Amino acid sequence: MVLEATMICIDNSEWMRNGDYIPSRFQAQSDAVNLICGAKTQANPENTVGILTMAGKGVRVLATPTSDLGKILACMHGLEMGGEANIAAGIQVAQLALKHRQNKHQQQRIIIFAGSPVKYDKKALETIGKKLKKNSVALDIVDFGEEDDEKPEKLEALLAAVNANDSSHIVHVPSSANALSDVLISTPVFTGDGEGGSGFVAAAAAAAASGGDTGFDFGVDPNIDPELALALRVSLEEERARQEAAAKRAAEETSRQEKGEEPSSNAEDATMEEHVNDAAPEDIKKATEEMVSGSGHSGGDVEMSEASAEDQELALALQMSMQEGTSDQSVVSKVLEDQAFVASVLASLPGVDPNDPSVKDLIASLQSQSEEQQKKNEDEQPKEDK
Amino acid sequence: MSGESASAIHRNQVDLVDFIDWSGVECLNQSTSHSVPNALKQGYREDDGLNLESDADEQLLIYIPFTQVIKLHSILIKGSEEEGPKTVKLYSNKEHMGFSNVNDFPPSDTVVLSPDNIKGKPVLLKYVKFQNVRSLTIFIEDNQSGSDITKVQKIALFGSTVETTDMKGLKKIEDHQH
Numbered sequence: 265m266v267l268e269a270t271m272i273c274i275d276n277s278e279w280m281r282n283g284d285y286i287p288s289r290f291q292a293q294s295d296a297v298n299l300i301c302g303a304k305t306q307a308n309p310e311n312t313v314g315i316l317t318m319a320g321k322g323v324r325v326l327a328t329p330t331s332d333l334g335k336i337l338a339c340m341h342g343l344e345m346g347g348e349a350n351i352a353a354g355i356q357v358a359q360l361a362l363k364h365r366q367n368k369h370q371q372q373r374i375i376i377f378a379g380s381p382v383k384y385d386k387k388a389l390e391t392i393g394k395k396l397k398k399n400s401v402a403l404d405i406v407d408f409g410e411e412d413d414e415k416p417e418k419l420e421a422l423l424a425a426v427n428a429n430d431s432s433h434i435v436h437v438p439s440s441a442n443a444l445s446d447v448l449i450s451t452p453v454f455t456g457d458g459e460g461g462s463g464f465v466a467a468a469a470a471a472a473a474s475g476g477d478t479g480f481d482f483g484v485d486p487n488i489d490p491e492l493a494l495a496l497r498v499s500l501e502e503e504r505a506r507q508e509a510a511a512k513r514a515a516e517e518t519s520r521q522e523k524g525e526e527p528s529s530n531a532e533d534a535t536m537e538e539h540v541n542d543a544a545p546e547d548i549k550k551a552t553e554e555m556v557s558g559s560g561h562s563g564g565d566v567e568m569s570e571a572s573a574e575d576q577e578l579a580l581a582l583q584m585s586m587q588e589g590t591s592d593q594s595v596v597s598k599v600l601e602d603q604a605f606v607a608s609v610l611a612s613l614p615g616v617d618p619n620d621p622s623v624k625d626l627i628a629s630l631q632s633q634s635e636e637q638q639k640k641n642e643d644e645q646p647k648e649d650k
Numbered sequence: 651m652s653g654e655s656a657s658a659i660h661r662n663q664v665d666l667v668d669f670i671d672w673s674g675v676e677c678l679n680q681s682t683s684h685s686v687p688n689a690l691k692q693g694y695r696e697d698d699g700l701n702l703e704s705d706a707d708e709q710l711l712i713y714i715p716f717t718q719v720i721k722l723h724s725i726l727i728k729g730s731e732e733e734g735p736k737t738v739k740l741y742s743n744k745e746h747m748g749f750s751n752v753n754d755f756p757p758s759d760t761v762v763l764s765p766d767n768i769k770g771k772p773v774l775l776k777y778v779k780f781q782n783v784r785s786l787t788i789f790i791e792d793n794q795s796g797s798d799i800t801k802v803q804k805i806a807l808f809g810s811t812v813e814t815t816d817m818k819g820l821k822k823i824e825d826h827q828h
Contacts, residue, residue, distance in 0.1 A: 394706040397706045
């Protein structure tokens with residue numbers, strides 16, 4: 265979450281009337297600008313964004329760096345196209361606007377939409393680039409629109425002159441059926457060197473995609489339930505970290521335990537519960553079902569303890585997952601048999617009293633189920649041995 | 651004055667490295683692998699192999715805030731014979747300067763480093779201009795040979811502190827019955 269002040273340089277020259285981007289180059293550009301502003305302010309609430317236009321009668325600053333998204337979107341209205349874009353002047357004015365930002369601790373960044381042909385030569389662009397680097401200003405270039413023979417080269421030269429340890433990027437977007445903003449979403453222009461922005465990115469993907477969960481990691485829309493999305497993401501990451509640690513321990517303990525994965529499932533339970541319990545109860549059913557399909561028996565464990573913590577509706581989810589994970593049932597049942605373990609796990613959950621009668625009933629029912637399945641497994645195993 | 655020996659530091663003048671507020675130190679146009687702690691920090695600066703180098707051109711702008719108000723007496727800048735700094739301008743109490751406004755104010759003092767100085771002889775400054783220094787900006791304008799990169803091995807500041815309250819040292823007084 266880098267603290268940043270960004271100036272976006274918009275190309276509103278005559279070349280933007282062309283319709284090779286959907287719906288027109290100018291519209292595609294506006295959409296992209298709106299998305300970028302949103303992403304920047306979401307990544308860090310103290311980030312500021314400003315806008316200026318490079319063509320028209322001359323370079324004009326529409327908004328000085330501000331964190332007020334409404335003001336920025338408003339000034340994008342009623343923009344007229346005309347004239348030629350003056351990239352050099354645009355960058356210089358942007359630099360000046362950034363110099364006079366209110367919070368001097370913000371990193372400086374300029375994002376330039378280069379849609380029209382570049383009339384400056386390489387040398388001039390390189391000098392500009394060096395000056396930006398000297399004043400530690402990062403530059404992102406979006407090369408779209410007019411495809412000139414030398415344009416990509418010139419812009420790459422400009423990038424090379426500015427780039428200080430990879431904080432500056434260039435994106436070449438050829439005209440195609442995809443919207444400009446969609447293409448930009450996956451680039452470092454949006455994600456800012458790979459950090460932040462991913463929650464926003466997922467939400468934006470939802471808006472772009474025509475429905476369904478195709479864009480999301482967890483099948484949950486971060487816009488509708490951001491806490492849940494965050495909780496799931498964090499728990500998956502922790503699970504991975506613990507799995508690696510546990511795999512090492514498991515290798516050591518295979519001689520002692522029948523299934524070396526048991527200690528790992530114990531560890532996973534603890535983390536899973538802490539995180540998943542923070543989210544709303546209803547959505548957890550959906551979410552944990554997804555996780556079960558992804559993470560096998562450990563997901564099943566989460567549902568167990570979790571259902572005992574919440575209420576009746578989750579017992580349903582529990583039963584469903586029990587049926588799904590039949591191959592790993594032996595592990596699960598062993599875990600449940602160890603009542604001391606279950607009790608200790610429940611005690612660690614906030615707001616759950618293991619001595620609560622309803623909780624005890626639920627555990628008892630779980631154990632009877634697990635015993636049945638264990639017998640089934642024992643029958644199967646002798647058959648497999650033969 | 652011939653009475654002063656080459657490396658003598660006046661009495662009561664201490665090395666101000668302990669009073670530098672490291673969280674606020676900034677340097678414009680430094681190269682990422684050769685950064686300003688190489689020239690300022692105790693230990694790094696003694697190593698002649700570790701330099702502060704400039705990046706896009708030969709100028710450097712270093713901003714050093716202090717934890718206390720100090721009086722600056724002299725400065726020692728060490729560098730190589732060719733690529734060490736030559737013209738150095740010092741600005742006191744000016745925050746967040748950039749290369750563009752560096753020429754807008756007159757510097758508190760300007761130092762032209764001779765080959766002697768670059769080897770390690772401290773330069774006396776106009777003490778009267780540096781009586782009340784909260785932050786120092788060092789602008790290195792060019793280097794000894796005019797090359798594209800300026801390399802600085804060591805920057806040491808000497809002076810004394812003014813008695814200022816160190817807010818972190820303030821301890822809560824026990825509540826007496828009023």
